[in-house]
Amino acid sequence: MASKKATDHEREFAKDAIAGLGAHTKVISPKYFYDAAGSELFEQICLTPEYYPTRTELALLAMIAPSLADGIPEAATLVELGSGASEKTRLLLDSAPQISSYVPVDISSDALEQARLRLAVDYERLEILPLVADFTKSLVLPRQTKGAPVVGFFPGSTIGNFEPDEATQLLRKLRLELGDNSQLIVGVDLVKDTSTLLKAYDDASGVTARFNKNLLVRFNRELDADIDLDLFEHRAVWNTAKERIEMHLVSLIDQDVTVAGTTFHFRAGESIHTENSHKFTPASFGSLVHGTGWLVTKAWTSDVQPFGVFRLVADA
Numbered sequence: 623m624a625s626k627k628a629t630d631h632e633r634e635f636a637k638d639a640i641a642g643l644g645a646h647t648k649v650i651s652p653k654y655f656y657d658a659a660g661s662e663l664f665e666q667i668c669l670t671p672e673y674y675p676t677r678t679e680l681a682l683l684a685m686i687a688p689s690l691a692d693g694i695p696e697a698a699t700l701v702e703l704g705s706g707a708s709e710k711t712r713l714l715l716d717s718a719p720q721i722s723s724y725v726p727v728d729i730s731s732d733a734l735e736q737a738r739l740r741l742a743v744d745y746e747r748l749e750i751l752p753l754v755a756d757f758t759k760s761l762v763l764p765r766q767t768k769g770a771p772v773v774g775f776f777p778g779s780t781i782g783n784f785e786p787d788e789a790t791q792l793l794r795k796l797r798l799e800l801g802d803n804s805q806l807i808v809g810v811d812l813v814k815d816t817s818t819l820l821k822a823y824d825d826a827s828g829v830t831a832r833f834n835k836n837l838l839v840r841f842n843r844e845l846d847a848d849i850d851l852d853l854f855e856h857r858a859v860w861n862t863a864k865e866r867i868e869m870h871l872v873s874l875i876d877q878d879v880t881v882a883g884t885t886f887h888f889r890a891g892e893s894i895h896t897e898n899s900h901k902f903t904p905a906s907f908g909s910l911v912h913g914t915g916w917l918v919t920k921a922w923t924s925d926v927q928p929f930g931v932f933r934l935v936a937d938a
């Protein structure tokens with residue numbers, strides 16, 4: 623079973639790489655950043671002085687946790703999307719002891735198991751029901767949560783990594799899956815000065831560059847590619863019209879590379895578009911949510927580095 627899964631995954635990666643590199647504008651999904659090395663590099667990014675979102679959101683959540691807790695019903699189930707180490711969750715759990723069960727959702731069973739073990743020690747009365755799943759696909763909550771009011775938790779501005787139409791589809795899907803008696807707490811990075819944004823995605827110590835180039839490392843190792851990492855450069859750009867940071871891997875020379883048995887030509891300066899990180903204003907986030915079955919009932923923002931936490935409530 624395990625080896626069949628690995629094969630399916632490799633096949634999907636090869637298929638996506640061939641389609642993406644063969645497209646007019648070369649592209650690859652950012653989901654391929656997160657193998658073990660990429661996940662570790664992302665943790666390191668969060669510790670760089672330039673990458674403000676993680677620290678800012680944690681500080682904001684710590685400040686508003688009592689207000690968030692006030693809106694959480696008795697015996698609620700907390701469902702966290704892409705829970706990783708569940709660090710931000712503790713701020714909610716500490717302020718809202720009325721949460722009786724916690725469903726961390728992640729594609730990494732290892733991350734879930736480690737988080738479960740750590741949380742079980744500190745929250746003895748909490749029922750922890752880890753769910754190994756890709757929350758962008760169909761999500762079925764554990765049957766033990768049936769009938770309980772559900773509070774979705776989607777921090778980290780991960781919603782910004784989706785194209786706007788994908789983000790609205792995801793919100794619509796979550797509205798159906800979390801149910802009529804639910805709310806969704808979303809953490810969203812806000813538009814700010816371009817220099818702060820660019821530095822956050824191109825830190826001086828080069829961790830983000832290594833994170834981006836890890837895709838090329840994966841092409842070489844998993845798809846038998848022949849890419850010289852020194853012939854590509856990490857680049858972060860601010861797209862003013864789309865209010866997003868884009869990450870690219872730019873070819874420094876005219877070259878051919880072979881990935882998964884297919885050869886692709888790069889002109890000097892041509893790039894692979896590897897990630898979008900949309901930044902919002904309270905108004906643009908409101909427009910994104912509009913028509914998805916959720917109502918924005920409250921917004922908290924931090925002003926040091928603008929970041930927002932929004933409470934969405936299921937529209938009847």
Ligand code: AVI
Nearest residue numbers: 667778779780783823830899
């Ligand atoms: C996971 N995600 C919200 C991060 C972001 O800021 O878009 C991923 C990241 N990419 C580069 N640095 C961090």
